[in-house]
Every structure is written in C-alpha cells, then in structure tokens.
Amino acid sequence: MHTLEQLRAGQLAGVQRLQMSCGLTEFPQEIFDLADTLEILDLSGNVLSSLPDDLPRLRKLRVIFCSLNQFTTLPAVLGACPALTMIGFKSNQIREVPVAALPPDLRWLILTDNQVEELPAAIGHCGQLQKLMLAGNRLTALPTELAACSRLELLRIAANQLAELPLWLLDMPHLSWLAYAGNPFCAADELAAETSAGIAGIAWDRLQFQQKLGEGASGVIHQAALRQADGERAVAVKMFKGAVTSDGLPRCEMTACVSSGEHPSLIPVLGEVYDHPEGASGCVMPLIDPGFGNLAGPPSLESCTRDTYPDGKRFSPAELFGIAGGIASAARHLHERGIMHGDLYGHNILHCDQGRSLLGDFGAASLFAPGAPHAGGLQRLEVRAFGHLLDELMARCDLPAAQQAALAELQAACVQTDPAARPSLADVEQRIMALQV
Known part of the structure; x- marks a missing residue:
C-alpha cells in the first residue's frame, strides 16, 4: 500500500503498480507523474465518484481497480485509455454503463455488487x-449482442433479476464457467432443493475458532473446535463475507453444498452456523487432513482465466489420473x-x-432440473472447464506416449468450440478410468 505523502514527495517514481486507500475524494494529479511506467492502478477503498477527463495520459495503464468507492456511473473516460484491458469497479453504486466506458481491448470487466439494470448492446464489440x-x-x-463476444470464458450473472436463462449462452464457443443462482428464473429449483436437503444447525457458541486455513471469493475458512456431547471435534468453518460475493449469494452456495450428497471427492457439510452475534452465516465441515x-x-492479472502453478510443479501419471478421475467423477455426480x-x-x-x-468452494454453483431441455447444454459448459484442468495437469506430467495421445484426444474433445459435440462427464470419467488401467 502506498501513501499520498510518498506520491507527492516523488518517492514512487518508476513504479508500475500503485495502490492507495486513504480516504481520497479526488484523483491525485501527481499520479500523472508516473505516466511513463504506471500499468496497474488500484484506488479501491476510497470515496471517489469520478475520474479526470485526461486519464488517457496514463498511456501504459492496463489495469484499474476502483472498488468500494462512490461511483454511480462507470466513467466514460475509461474507454479512451489506449492500453486498458481490465476494469474493476466492485461495490460502488453504479447504475449506468455508458458505451464510451468500454475500451476496445477489454478482457476483464468487474461490476459485481452494484445497481446496474442494463448493459449496452455495444458490449458485443x-x-x-x-x-x-x-x-x-x-x-x-x-x-x-453479448453472444458476439466469442472469447468469453467466465460469466457471473448470479443475484440479478433475470426472468429466464439466456439459452444462447449455451452456444458460446469458449464459455466454461457460468454462475446464475439467485435469479427469479431459478428460485423454484433453489427453494425445492433447500426444502428437501435439510441441514443441521450448529450454534455459534459451540465453536471455538483457531487458525485461519484459507480464503476465497465468498468466505474465510478457519479451523475450529466443535463442542459435542462426547467431547470436542476438530472442524473447518467457512464464514461468508457478506450479502453478495464475487460469485453470488451465500444462501445459494449453502443450498448447493447440502444438496450435493456424498461422494469421495467432495467435502461434506456437517451443519449451518446460526445465532452468530452479527447475523453472519457460515457452514461447518470436517477438518481435512x-x-x-x-x-x-x-x-x-496476466493469465486472466487460467490458474497459476508454482514453477517446476510436476505430477506423476498416478497423480494425474487420480486427480482427473476423481474430479470428473465428482462433477458427474453433481450434474x-x-x-x-x-x-x-x-x-x-x-x-x-x-x-x-477434493472439489470444494460452491460459491458459483447453480441448480438446474436434470430433465430440462437445456440441462445438457449447461453440463457441456462444465466439460470445457474440465478440459482446461486436464490440459494443465498434462502440461506438468510425463506420460507414456500412448496415454499422452489418448488423453490429448480426450482433452481436445472437451474444449472443442462446438458445445454440442463435447462428451458428457460420464463419458469423460469412463475414458479416464480405461486409460488408467
């Protein structure tokens, strides 16, 4: 984190990334002194409501974050920034997205937790x-017109007011990760799942929190001790961050978790936290080894939609088949x-x-009726996501030539741009099991 004092004193000359959260009400003009080098600008957590008209002077600016501010309109000046490819304005009060605000080379747009009622048709450009x-x-x-964005891979439209699922999404050639829970069109499926699943309630005062285990888009996971009649049990507790996450609603995540059933490659849910002193929600799970x-x-920021792995990370053939087979089986079970x-x-x-x-984090999970006409199309989106995972595993594994060729054929089938031609996850699972022998 940088300070306004450092900026004004010229101590930040040459930086490529600037991050300032210090109650700013106006855009500091001194930022323009960094125009020769600045590529990433993060002004999240201030009280800004506008950006200067001469922002394009930051000619190397690729990424801008202005989350948790007071913007009501996505600034039109963004579209004139010559190198801008990523825009993040999460948790403002944005109602309007002007056509001019969309840069021609935009790769990643974050407008989560705002008040947007309509997107411009020009987003298709x-x-x-x-x-x-x-x-x-x-x-x-x-x-x-969004259907023209043929490179779109990840779409989050959960917790909106959509009356129906746009079925043309299922024909988009590269779409792999879709979240739509918490919309009116899926309310009946969600209510039915929540009613039928049933879940135990675990009182907040029965939990003694210990160390933090991890954090994701929707919540923070801690190890905890759960008091039971026969003593204490070590568990993991995921406390949701707020009413809306980057992926959707905590309530929808909980419903998907408790509806998932038992599978050796899924993490079960023991119960839902209640009586939290601040009304927060959470779920209790077994503590993983x-x-x-x-x-x-x-x-x-560079890989955009693809995961990152440590340098030199490798998998043995047994590990690859164990991971790929287990996850294909778990996803098939969910479908x-x-x-x-x-x-x-x-x-x-x-x-x-x-x-x-173990496949976890159901923050982006959505429900569908398995017998619905569009069910197959939804499942084939996830097949493409699995194909990306398989590609990443194969890139880090030395396989015998025959297995390599067969897996490469399967991976190519999973990610082909004609969604209707992709195999089902049941078929994928069977083919992986056959190759493992």
Whole structure:
C-alpha cells in the first residue's frame, strides 16, 4: 500500500503498480507523474465518484481497480485509455454503463455488487472479452449482442433479476464457467432443493475458532473446535463475507453444498452456523487432513482465466489420473443431482501426493432440473472447464506416449468450440478410468 505523502514527495517514481486507500475524494494529479511506467492502478477503498477527463495520459495503464468507492456511473473516460484491458469497479453504486466506458481491448470487466439494470448492446464489440463479472446487480436481461463476444470464458450473472436463462449462452464457443443462482428464473429449483436437503444447525457458541486455513471469493475458512456431547471435534468453518460475493449469494452456495450428497471427492457439510452475534452465516465441515493442499493458485492479472502453478510443479501419471478421475467423477455426480459447480478450477481442488482430490468452494454453483431441455447444454459448459484442468495437469506430467495421445484426444474433445459435440462427464470419467488401467 502506498501513501499520498510518498506520491507527492516523488518517492514512487518508476513504479508500475500503485495502490492507495486513504480516504481520497479526488484523483491525485501527481499520479500523472508516473505516466511513463504506471500499468496497474488500484484506488479501491476510497470515496471517489469520478475520474479526470485526461486519464488517457496514463498511456501504459492496463489495469484499474476502483472498488468500494462512490461511483454511480462507470466513467466514460475509461474507454479512451489506449492500453486498458481490465476494469474493476466492485461495490460502488453504479447504475449506468455508458458505451464510451468500454475500451476496445477489454478482457476483464468487474461490476459485481452494484445497481446496474442494463448493459449496452455495444458490449458485443468487445471482441477480446474473456471475463465478465456482474453478480449482485439489477439486470433483467442480457443484450443478445453479448453472444458476439466469442472469447468469453467466465460469466457471473448470479443475484440479478433475470426472468429466464439466456439459452444462447449455451452456444458460446469458449464459455466454461457460468454462475446464475439467485435469479427469479431459478428460485423454484433453489427453494425445492433447500426444502428437501435439510441441514443441521450448529450454534455459534459451540465453536471455538483457531487458525485461519484459507480464503476465497465468498468466505474465510478457519479451523475450529466443535463442542459435542462426547467431547470436542476438530472442524473447518467457512464464514461468508457478506450479502453478495464475487460469485453470488451465500444462501445459494449453502443450498448447493447440502444438496450435493456424498461422494469421495467432495467435502461434506456437517451443519449451518446460526445465532452468530452479527447475523453472519457460515457452514461447518470436517477438518481435512493437513496432507491435502491446493492444487493450483487462482488466475493472475496476466493469465486472466487460467490458474497459476508454482514453477517446476510436476505430477506423476498416478497423480494425474487420480486427480482427473476423481474430479470428473465428482462433477458427474453433481450434474446427476442438478448442480453445476460453476467454478471447476484447480484452485478449488485440494489434493495429496497420492492423487486423492477434493472439489470444494460452491460459491458459483447453480441448480438446474436434470430433465430440462437445456440441462445438457449447461453440463457441456462444465466439460470445457474440465478440459482446461486436464490440459494443465498434462502440461506438468510425463506420460507414456500412448496415454499422452489418448488423453490429448480426450482433452481436445472437451474444449472443442462446438458445445454440442463435447462428451458428457460420464463419458469423460469412463475414458479416464480405461486409460488408467
């Protein structure tokens, strides 16, 4: 984090990334002194409501974050910034998205938790768009022109006011990660699932929190001791961050979790936290063996939609087949229960050295009726996400030539741009099991 004093004293000359959160009410003009080098500007957590008309003077600016401010309109000047590809204005009060605010090379747009009621049709001209995050707004429809964004891979439209799922989304050639829970069109499915699943309640005062285990878009996970009649049990507790997350609503995540049933590659839910002193919600899960760790890191600003892995990370063939087979089986199990995970990524998978894997984080999960006409189309989106995961595993594994060729064929089938031609996850699982023998 940088300070206004450092900026004004010229101590930040040459920086490529500037981050300031210090109650700013106006854009500091001294930022323009960094125009020769500044690429990433993060002014989140201030009280800004406008940006200067000469912002394009920051000719190298690629990324701008202005979350948690007081903007009511996405600034039109953004569209004139010559190098801008990523815009993040989460948790403002934005109601209007002007056509002029969309840069031609836009790859990643975050408008989560605002008040947007309509997107401009011109968003279809953003041919480089890969990631569009719109959860927690007031959208009643999506412009059909968005279908022209053929590179779009991740779409978050949960917690809006959509009366129906735009079925043309299912034909988009690269769409792999979709979250739509918490809209009127899926309310009946969600209510039915919540009613039928049933979940135990665990009082807040029965939990003694210990160390933090991890953090994701929707919540923070701590280890805790759960008091029971026969003593204490070590558990993990996920406390949700707020009413709306980057992916959707905590209530929808809980419903998907408790509806998922039992599977060896899924983390079960023991109960839901109630009587929290501040009304926060959370869920209690078994404590996972510390031998498990995250398979990957989340996407970076550069990778956009693809996970990151430590340099030199390698998998043995046994690990690859264990992870790929387990996750394909878990996702197939979810689909049979009318659940689309929506965030099938390596960073949401825990694994151990023996190849055992656990798929977690249901923050982007959405429900569907397995017998609905569009059910197959939804499932084939997730097949493409699995294909990306398989590609990442294969890139870090030395396989015998025959297995390499067969897996490469399967991976290519999963990610082909004609969604209707992709295999089902049941078929994927069977083919992986056959190759493992």
